[in-house]
Amino acid sequence: MNKDNNPNTKKPKFSSYWIYAIILLFIVGIQLFSGENSWQSLPSITPAKLQTFLKDGDVNKILIITNTRQAKVYLTDEAKDKDIHKKVINKSFLPTTTAVPQYKLKYGDLQNFENEIDKTIKENTLDPNIVEFEQESNFLGDIIITLLPFILIIAIWIFLMRRMSAGGGAGGGGQIFNIGKSKARLFDEKTDTKVTFKDVAGLEGAKEEVQEIVDFLKNPDKYTSLGGKIPKGALLVGPPGTGKTLLAKAVAGEAKVPFFSLSGSDFVEMFVGVGASRVRDLFKQAKDKSPSIIFIDEIDAIGRARGKNNFTGSNDERENTLNQLLTEMDGFGTNTNVIVLAATNRADILDKALMRAGRFDRQIYVDLPDVRERKEIFEVHLRPIKTSEALDLDFLAKQTPGFSGADIANVCNEAALIAARNGKKAVDKQDFLDAVDRIVGGLEKKNKIITPEEKKTIAYHEAGHATVSWMLEHAAPLVKVTIVPRGQSLGAAWYLPEERLIVRPEQMADEMCATLGGRAAEYVIFNKISTGALSDLEKITKQARAMVTIYGLNEKIGNLTYYDSSGQTDYNFSKPYSEETAQIIDKEISLIIEKQYARAIEILKQNKDKLTELAEYLLEKEVIFKDDLERIFGKRPFENKEELQPN
Template sequence: LLAKAVAGEAKVPFFSLSGSDFVEMFVGVGASRVRDLFKQAKDKSPAIIFIDEIDAVGRARGKNNFSGSNDERENTLNQLLTEMDGFGTNTHVIVLAATNRADILDKALMRAGRFDRQIYVDLPDIRERKEIFEVHLTPLKKADDLDTEFLAKQTPGFSGADIANVCNEAALIAARKNKTQVERQDFLDAVDRIVGGLEKKNKIVTPEEKRAIAVHEAGHATVSWMLEHAAPLIKVTIVPRGQSLGAAWYLPEERLIVRPNQMLDEMCATMGGRAAEEVVFDTISTGALSDLEKVTRQARAMVTIYGLNDKIGNITYYDSSGQSEYNFSKPYSEETAVLIDKEISALVEGQYKRAIQLLKENKEKLLQLADILIEKEVIFKDDLEAIFGKRPFGEIHTLT
């Protein structure tokens, strides 16, 4: 989209290709295609060339050439490097390229004189999301009172493509309900559908399982309500969606840095589901798989990536260049590996015990919440406030 916008503004000929167009089985084809492309662009100069997914051609050379043969991709890359800044200067030809794997690109491609500027396109923030919504809402017949700012707040972490998808999905939902215009509720349903998957109304759930799911989700809600840094809850549902049997929906803050106590509170809230099963039924089930996966990943990141662990210290084993993927050796010794495993386990178990303690103190309220969930299937923030009272820490106001 950025490349299209640049070409439109520049009012010059625009050549668009993807990186895989150059890579062919036959030797020499890729290089000759690069030559042809630049020759065409020179004839039509001034011109813009846009190469999408350039990592198909521009991957770092030489390190992992296991084939030992004349590598077609390397020849293509060499030709591209020569064309971009070789002996014969390509005047008035601008090259734009896009990739989501900038870490594996060849160093020679990234130096000044070839790609001078690297623009990192991050996920849009709340203001940008509002503007993207306004673009994608233009073709829809929407309700007059539709608040784009509210929609932007409901979609943290969504990319431009996700937002386009939300608008499309909301229009489909409104059409299914025979509405003449798309309303706010249709957008909320569309966000649920995209984040969680399709509702599975026909999934057979026994009453015992339904109660277990309700207790599990009520556990998440209770623990996150009691913790200061856990993300504010919007709603809890026990309607099966996609692969999940139930879900608690949060609206996370858009933080740029995260402190250890914020991470620990989030881990504790994630363990709240399994802890609730332990407190109510005295036994646990396989329903907490995605929770355990999330918590383990977060604990591993705290210990090995962000250096937030006292015993391991201020050390990271993260490699931002992406070159260590092919190394068969670990960056730490066996003793450290054992220590890392112990620390990850201690972090997770510590938060699990904390969640159990919180739920034991609020067991009546937890059961009350589970009963309401079984009855209504979906409950909102107001229902939680009716049981627990206002959140003890007040609302966290983020600057927008």
């Protein structure tokens, strides 16, 4: 193809700076090559040489510039024809009507210079009028010097404005005059990385709801033909890391409509009224491109419940932004072809007006994945990882109870790092187990200095946990026990808790008893206790308090709960119960804990020989597994068929 005919051939773009450059060069050219200034490029001569020219009668005029200590020398017409002067005939690039000097010279003291010239003129009987005096001025230079400060100020102002404009987002949000413009990013499916629903593992219910929203925009007639209305908004609610933003990215990848994405904090600015202005501009852009989707991540930044007593006025700007958002989502002139998606993990603090039907018609709860969904998430994150064998994904899914999608992604990445650190060519099953231990328990510290007595206490403490949990029906199944320090813990017992939807009092009691098994073992073996049970005591105290004050599982308190799901009690200065009730609550919590502690001591006394055998074996091996407990204690009589089999 002919290069000249190729429309893709790069051509230089016209810029206004070219005009400025041409003007500047023109001014400089006038200054350098005009008749007044061209003499600066003339050849220089010495005062002695000038005396020679005067004696030869070659000088027509001497123009002395008094303010620069320079002089111009003009030759006569006869002298110009001499060979010695032919090289300095005027060659100025610009035409001029004035006489042009042929030489220039610099002198020292003006009075001495004048005296020498006068003396030569008298000696050679020359015309004394050939000497003239002048003060030279540069009019254009004086103007430039005068205007230079103003030019610099204007140039700096233009530079700052351009920088502010370049730092803005969509719609010129960074420019000072466009500060109220929306910072929303318009998703372009052709150039941006495309995430689809195939990349979202698990979350079947939430994914189905979101897919339906995409279908609303693709086939609106399918729903409106029966008289239905397209939902105006959907709120994704759930714990951090469960995939709310990933779902929104999938919507952007699947929907063939404009998708505006921004964070709730993008509305907040130091200038008053900017948030509301940006909301108006965002919805204006979305309506212009309707049907479209707006996604607001972390909407609690602007959607927090409005306070009744706002004395400081600090929240006025945020409340104005929220009011504008409420108006745009369901007010006069609302365009139904704009759907708002939002995500938050603090739905309890959102304003009720924002949550009502007509604004966010649907609340999609994105919960932590169950064991089946965790398996699907592992499948997604294991695609780019080079594994050494066909991994048992069911095993990995059961090893990670309570893990979110982000946690599982972290496990896969950490396993790859551990394998690389150990010089392996591929990631194996043990690397994943080490990664789970690293994330849950912290970094392994084999070099931590522990005295033999402390190590023995830790071994019996962890063996106590293992023994009591093995003997209780509802305690979580044990996976392994270790006395290798990790993070801030000196030892740990790893369990696989059953993923229950409801919990009964006997189940909570068994869990508390197993948790107290560590301190109980210290008491049974050494007849003394230590501070090593701090985390255990914190855990069971919270459980016991929840039984009494939240779940109504205490006979003395009865079927009452002091839990407020709205979170408003956090701001109250008084408790929702009397002082007498508070004393009863404290007493009942203590009774529950002490009962389970006594129960744990009784179990350990009955199995003291097996406890000792387990602790000694743990001291020797540092890490023991479920197989070792079965060898010492035998099979659990209430073994769950679905319980994880040891590796």
